[in-house]
Amino acid sequence: MIETKNKIYAINGPIIKIQGPTDFSMSELVYVGNDRLVGEVIGIDQFKTTIQVYEDTNGLRPGEPIEGTNESMAVELGPGMLDNIFDGIERPLKEIQKVSGAHIKKGIKLDSLNREKLWEVTPVISVGETVNGGEIIAEIPETKAIMHKVMVPPDVAGKVIEVVEPGEYTINDVLVKIEQINGNIIEIKGFQKWPIRKPRTVLERLESTRPLITGQRIIDSVFPIAKGGAAAIPGGFGTGKTTMQHQIAKYAETDIIVYIGCGERGNEMTEVLEDFAKLIDPRSGASLMERTVLIANTSDMPVAAREASIYTGITIAEYYRDMGYDVAIMADSTSRWAEALRELSGRLEEMPGEEGFPAYLSSRIAAFYERAGDMENLNHTNGSVSIIGAVSPQGGDFSEPVTQNTKRYVRCFWALDSDLAHARHYPAINWITSYSQYLNDLSHWYAKNVDEDFMKNHNEMMVLLKEEDELLEIVKLIGSDVLPDSQKLILQISKVIRLGFLQQGSFHEIDSSVPIKKQAKMLDIILYLYERSQSLISFGFPVSYLTQSNIFNKIINIKYDVPNDQLEMLDHYYDDIDAYYDKAMQENG
Incomplete structure (x- = not known):
């Protein structure tokens, strides 16, 4: 003792x-x-x-x-974190299973990172150079997809007095020795430690001008998130939060994925583990796990570790950001994290706030999401941490404290709708209640890299969808027969937008992920169909006549019929719409 x-x-x-x-x-x-x-x-x-x-x-x-x-x-930060799974305080679960089986033995002590594995180290500095905090001193191929960059700790600076030769070393070996101004000798190893509740040091927070392209149309073209941005996915049980995070993790244009399973059911985390192991990274052709860190703290694990898991994940993400990588965090779910705060607060006998949550719930949520950002690092590279947090409000009630406080600190809100999910419309993001405040920041990027009319088309689409929502309220009361043909056309073209553009199959070979240029072209084709149909309506054609044509269904099926690498096929659809228009004019000329 x-x-x-x-x-x-x-x-x-x-x-x-x-x-x-x-x-x-x-x-x-x-x-x-x-x-x-x-x-x-x-x-x-x-x-x-x-x-x-x-x-x-x-x-x-x-x-x-x-x-x-x-x-x-x-937490320990170094090579070996990728393709690994940790608990909420960064204990390696694969190694724990070897020692204690399916359950974590109390008091078990294991190093977070393997001290015996040899890594191929290539120093990138020389003796005599002066280095500052954050500077890259060596490179290690951590996986086929990611080059790990060993950095000087942020609070260290000085002259390099010793560097190892290129070769194989463990993370515990000294790679570089630095003499500081005060004469102290600092040994730099292959890993470093960093407090989980302290954000890592950066030079500057940059403006959000780069979108995080995910391959999901309703995100990229309707409610985009910037690299370094923060988004919330609130939704009740069965609305598709986890599947949506899987899609983003697999297809997003990001270098590293940090997936935090915070207080979720054990069988759901098992499914995540199995799915991620099977997923093939479309960029490298290797397993997606080779650029993924998993943190699992299931609902039966200690509640305090659940509270810490969020900070463990964000600290790991910031470390890879400091190397110049774009990192995306999937936090599933922040509601379970907030419940852990509530339980701990109750045991501490603190004065409860709304619904029993602690009074500091808002500031804790803010502190987490504020660690997102597109940054200029100490080594003058640019990297980003994007946070996508799932929220699980009880009964799908978005007025509860976690959802409401999260809305205050994120600029992207993808509200999942149980009615859409029950109708098998996925992703079940409600286009009326969702929003993105990144649109203005990203408009220049879209105009330059996608289509100069992109924002105009986006705004026209949103007007149509809102008009449809208002018209459907009238239809519920008095039916659609009383509507003029111009409004019936709005309902018809909105249906094309919903089925052909907003709805997306996560398991379809072509439709599971769509390049942004195809998205923009699809939307432009739909709006061109609307423009030509409006013209026919103005000539007295009834909507019933227009819908007899197969053109509406043909436009809906673009998402299945046009391969993502054959975008030139999309140009033919303009000709098809013109042919539909000309035929109508000839038949009734």
Whole structure:
């Protein structure tokens, strides 16, 4: 048993208290009890110290020792994180399974990263050079898809006095030695540690001018997110949150994926693991796992570790961002994280806020989403962290506190609709209640790289969909027969937009992911059909006559009929629409 003056006084689930003053500091990593459970100091006053334990506290007794470390709660950052799965405090679950089976043994101590594996290291600096924090000193091919870049810790600068020869080394080997101005010698290894609750240092936050292209039409062309942006996917059970995150993870134009399963069901996380292992990265042809980090904290794991998992994931993402990579975080779901905050707050006997959530819920959500951004790093590379957080409001009620507070801090809101999901319309994003505030920021990029009429077409589409929504309310009351043909045409063309553009099959060979230029062309064709049909209506043609033509169904089926690598085929559809128009004019000339 460890001899220490710091002993457990009270136990309340994952919350441990020590009576009297201690020499611990806030956010210090501590080991609790004879089993040395991992904990973190979360409260200090002259009468007591409060500790949050990240493991199961069953069996703990008052009087057991608590050992300090003089270190903050931190994660190890280095090669070996990709194609790996960790729990909420970055313990490697594959290695834990070998030692303790299907359940995590209490007090188990394993290094987050493999200390014995040899990596091929290529230094990119020389003796005598002066380096600053964040500068890249060596490269390691972590997977076939990603080159890992070993960096100088942000708080270190000086002259390089020793560099290893290119070759194979473990992450524990010293790769570079740096002499600081004060004469101290700093040894740089293949990995570093960083506190999970502290954002990593950058030079500057850049404007959001690059879209995160996902291959999903309703995102890229309707409610886009910028690289370095933040988006929320709220939706009730069965509306497709996880499938949507899978699609984004697989097809988004991003270098690294960090998937955080926060408080989700065990069988759902198993499905994620199995699916991600099978997914083939369309960019490299290798497994998608080769550029993915998975963090799994299922609903039966300790609640405190669930609270920490979000910070573990964002810290790993920031580390890869500092190398110059674009990183996307899938947090599924932030509602379970908020529930962990609520449980811990209740055990701490804090004054509850709305629906029992702690009063600081809003600031915690803000602190998480604010760590997203497109940044200029210390090494003058540009990298981004984009956060896509799923929200699981009970009963699909978007007025509950987690959804409402999330809306305050994200600029992209993809509201999933249970009625659309029940109608098998996927992605089930409601185009009336969803929004993106990145449109103006990205308009120049779309005009330059996609189509100069892109924003005009987008705005026209949204006007049509909103008019359809209003007209459907009238149709429910008095039927569609009373509507003039111009409004009946709006209903008809909106149906083409919904079925042919907004609806997308996640398992279809062609339609699962669509290049942005094809998206823009599809929308332009639909609006051209509307323009020509309007002209016929103005000549007195009834909508019933127009819909007898097969042209509407033909435009809907573009998404299945035109391969993504044969976009020149799209030009023929303009000719088909003109032929439809000319035939109508000739028959009734």
